[in-house]
């Protein structure tokens with residue numbers, strides 16, 4: 001069957017990996033793994049119900065114990081997690097989607113409580129958001145090298161669990177971003193200093209993941225890199241820094257770049273007079289060297305086509321595919337009018353949303369899911385519409 005929609009056409013990466021269409025499920029943490037990070041059946045079902053898109057980027061998995069960021073987090077820190085991860089990959093493959101595992105270390109974006117009493121650690125001993133309970137300690141050079149090796153071991157486990165690739169999580173203020181940010185990285189050794197030196201950790205992680213993939217995976221194993229373009233903290237990451245990073249990453253041995261945003265059309269939060277979208281500036285910097293995945297408030301088939309017209313190679317959706325597991329199926333049978341853009345709390349079980357995700361959506365994401373119930377509208381009336389979330 002042929003489709004008028006550009007996003008329904010297959011996509012082939014330079015390394016040969018072929019996607020059946022250009023829709024990507026963005027990584028969405030469900031806080032629904034067992035206490036130690038073992039995959040739960042609810043998670044497997046969630047992914048199985050959403051197979052059919054081009055590829056699914058599975059939520060962040062921690063690559064080591066000390067890098068755990070929150071309760072109910074998926075883990076790839078030990079071989080014992082491989083059988084569960086294999087179930088997720090197989091569920092994703094059931095309707096032809098490719099399975100990508102997002103891998104990370106939370107760095108300072110965690111707490112002693114989550115780490116069962118252990119102090120968080122980061123590039124430098126700087127607290128996030130003035131959280132004085134959880135000031136991290138500075139990582140030693142030996143520990144940094146171990147974390148880089150942990151990214152390699154996590155990649156090997158993803159390969160053994162039949163994933164088609166990994167996405168290195170360099171976004172959302174986790175450890176890789178902490179090394180890039182002048183706020184959290186105040187080191188003067190090889191891992192800190194100038195904007196280019198602050199990229200050294202990311203580059204070392206990429207090199208290690210690449211090394212393992214070249215040795216242990218097929219030629220078309222995918223390596224992606226996700227980044228967040230700006231930080232509001234002072235000092236913080238600016239677009240000037242990010243465009244330098246994007247230029248460097250465009251020459252690195254990775255297969256795609258993924259810009260993390262709450263709205264793909266967003267402009268700079270810091271340069272108020274610059275009205276060009278961040279993604280347009282990013283695309284101009286990449287100059288066709290890598291495919292870019294755009295994400296952020298892409299909801300309808302029209303939105304997806306528009307993002308491709310604007311230069312994205314692939315379009316990712318998070319919240320919309322949480323609300324509508326049959327999005328691609330409905331487009332396929334030309335039933336676009338029945339695509340859900342709102343969510344009733346009463347349908348959350350029906351849509352296969354695990355308990356941890358349901359709780360997350362009803363708290364932190366209450367204003368961001370288009371809930372239809374009275375309790376939500378009363379809450380938003382009382383406290384006002386919160387700012388759309390960034391990322």
Ligand SMILES: Cc1cc2nc3c(=O)[nH]c(=O)nc-3n(C[C@H](O)[C@H](O)[C@H](O)COP(=O)(O)O)c2cc1C
Nearest residue numbers: 026027028029059060261262295296297317318319
């Ligand atoms: C419940 C939830 C969990 C998320 N978890 C992750 C995650 O594990 N890793 C990540 O990089 N982004 C995560 N994000 C951000 C999304 O990948 C995406 O960038 C964001 O939701 C904007 O896209 P959307 O408008 O299509 O939802 C999460 C978002 C939501 C709503």
